[in-house]
Amino acid sequence: MDYRTYLRNYPDEKGYFGPYGGTFVPDKLKEALKEIAEAYQTICHSAQFINELRRIRREFQGRPTPVYHCERLSRLMGGAQIYLKREDLNHTGAHKLNHCMGEALLAKYMGRKKLIAETGAGQHGVALATAAAYFGMECEIHMGEVDIAKQAPNVTRMKVLGAKVVPVSFGLKTLKEAVDSAFESYLEHYEDSIYCIGSAVGPHPFPQMVRDFQMVVGIEAREQFAEMTGFLPDAVCACVGGGSNAAGMLTPFLADPVDLYGVEPLGVGTRLGEHAATLTYGRNGVLHGFQSMFLLNEDDSCAPVYSNASGLDYPGVGPEHAFLRDQGRIRYEAAGDVEAVEAFYKLSRYEGIIPALESAHAVAFAMRYAKENKQGAILANLSGRGDKDIDYIIEKYGDGERYLGE
Numbered sequence: 001m002d003y004r005t006y007l008r009n010y011p012d013e014k015g016y017f018g019p020y021g022g023t024f025v026p027d028k029l030k031e032a033l034k035e036i037a038e039a040y041q042t043i044c045h046s047a048q049f050i051n052e053l054r055r056i057r058r059e060f061q062g063r064p065t066p067v068y069h070c071e072r073l074s075r076l077m078g079g080a081q082i083y084l085k086r087e088d089l090n091h092t093g094a095h096k097l098n099h100c101m102g103e104a105l106l107a108k109y110m111g112r113k114k115l116i117a118e119t120g121a122g123q124h125g126v127a128l129a130t131a132a133a134y135f136g137m138e139c140e141i142h143m144g145e146v147d148i149a150k151q152a153p154n155v156t157r158m159k160v161l162g163a164k165v166v167p168v169s170f171g172l173k174t175l176k177e178a179v180d181s182a183f184e185s186y187l188e189h190y191e192d193s194i195y196c197i198g199s200a201v202g203p204h205p206f207p208q209m210v211r212d213f214q215m216v217v218g219i220e221a222r223e224q225f226a227e228m229t230g231f232l233p234d235a236v237c238a239c240v241g242g243g244s245n246a247a248g249m250l251t252p253f254l255a256d257p258v259d260l261y262g263v264e265p266l267g268v269g270t271r272l273g274e275h276a277a278t279l280t281y282g283r284n285g286v287l288h289g290f291q292s293m294f295l296l297n298e299d300d301s302c303a304p305v306y307s308n309a310s311g312l313d314y315p316g317v318g319p320e321h322a323f324l325r326d327q328g329r330i331r332y333e334a335a336g337d338v339e340a341v342e343a344f345y346k347l348s349r350y351e352g353i354i355p356a357l358e359s360a361h362a363v364a365f366a367m368r369y370a371k372e373n374k375q376g377a378i379l380a381n382l383s384g385r386g387d388k389d390i391d392y393i394i395e396k397y398g399d400g401e402r403y404l405g406e
C-alpha cells in the first residue's frame with residue numbers, strides 16, 4: 001500500500017475503506033446523505049471554504065494548539081521522551097470542536113438553518129451547540145434520559161448556548177436510542193437541516209468528513225514536532241472511542257517511518273461488558289448505518305460496553321480504523337480504567353495538566369511506551385481537558401496519592 005496517495009484513494013466513492021464503511025440506511029436517508037456527500041466533495045476543494053475554516057480555527061478556536069514536551073513525566077518514566085499535542089487548549093477544551101465547526105460551515109454553504117445530532121456524555125452536544133451559536137443556527141441535540149440525568153452540567157451548557165435538548169425516553173434511554181431519534185428527526189427535516197455526527201463513524205460521508213476536519217491536529221503536530229526537535233517522533237498515539245481524534249492525529253503520519261498506535265479502553269476486564277476495546281475483541285458487523293468492527297452478543301445484537309471514560313464507551317469503531325488495523329499500519333493497544341487513572345494523576349501532578357479521562361488512556365500508553373523503550377520519543381494526542389472528570393475521579397478513586405509512585 002502506498003500511503004503517499006492513501007488520502008486520495010480512501011474512502012472510495014461509495015465510502016468504503018476496503019471492506020468497511022458504506023451506507024446502510026433507509027432509501028430516503030440515502031438520498032439526503034448523498035446530497036451531503038456531493039456538497040462536501042465540491043466545497044472542501046473551494047478556496048473560499050478552506051480560507052474561512054482556517055480563519056475560524058485561528059481566531060475563534062485558538063489554533064494552532066501547541067505541542068508540549070513533558071520533561072518531568074519523561075524523567076519519571078526513565079526512557080523515551082513524552083510529548084503531547086494539546087487539544088485540551090482548543091476552544092471548549094477538546095478536539096470535538098474541530099469537526100463541529102467544519103460540519104456547521106458546510107451546513108452554512110448548503111443553506112441549511114439547523115444542526116441536528118445525538119450526544120452520549122454531552123461533549124459532542126456542547127461542541128455542536130457552540131458551533132451553532134457561532135453561525136447563528138438552530139441546534140437540536142437528542143440525548144437519552146439516563147444520560148441527561150448523569151450529565152447535568154453539559155445539559156446546562158447546551159441550553160446556555162441556545163440548543164434544544166430533546167430527551168429520548170425509549171429503549172435503554174442512552175446513546176444508541178439518541179442516534180435513532182436524531183436520525184428520525186433528520187429524516188423529517190433534511191431539507192433545511194444537516195445531521196452532524198459526533199465521531200468518525202456512521203454512514204458515508206461522515207467517517208471521511210470527520211477525519212478530514214480533524215486532520216488539522218496531526219498536520220499541525222507533525223510540523224511543530226519537527227520544528228522543535230529536527231526529527232519526526234518514533235511513535236504517535238491517540239485514544240480511540242469512535243476514532244475521530246485518532247484519525248485526525250494518526251492519518252497525517254501514515255506515509256512516515258513512524259509507529260502508530262490507537263489506544264482502546266480496556267475498562268475493568270476482558271469479558272464482554274467489562275470494556276470497549278472493539279478492535280481487540282470485536283467482530284465484523286453492520287450497525288448505525290455502516291460496516292465495521294463491533295462488540296456483539298452471540299445473537300449479533302449490540303453488546304454492553306464499559307469504560308470509566310464515557311467518551312470511549314462506544315460498541316463500535318470508525319471503518320477506517322478497522323481497515324488500517326487489517327493493513328497492519330496502525331496497531332491497536334488497550335489501557336484499562338486504573339492505568340488511565342494513574343496517568344490522570346501523574347500528568348496532573350508532574351506537569352500541571354489535568355487530562356480528560358479519555359485522553360488519559362493515550363497518556364497511559366505513552367507512559368508504558370516510555371518505560372519499555374529506552375530511547376526515542378512518543379507524541380500522544382491529549383484530546384481534551386479533565387475538568388469534567390474531577391468530581392467523579394475524586395469520588396471513585398480518592399485524592400490520588402496511591403497512584404503517584406513509580
Ligand SMILES: *Cc1c(COP(=O)(O)O)cnc(C)c1O
Nearest residue numbers: 199241242243244245311358384
Ligand atoms: C469524545 C471524546 C473522545 C473520544 O472520541 P473519538 O471520536 O474516539 O476521538 C476522546 N477524548 C475526548 C476528550 C472526547 O471528548
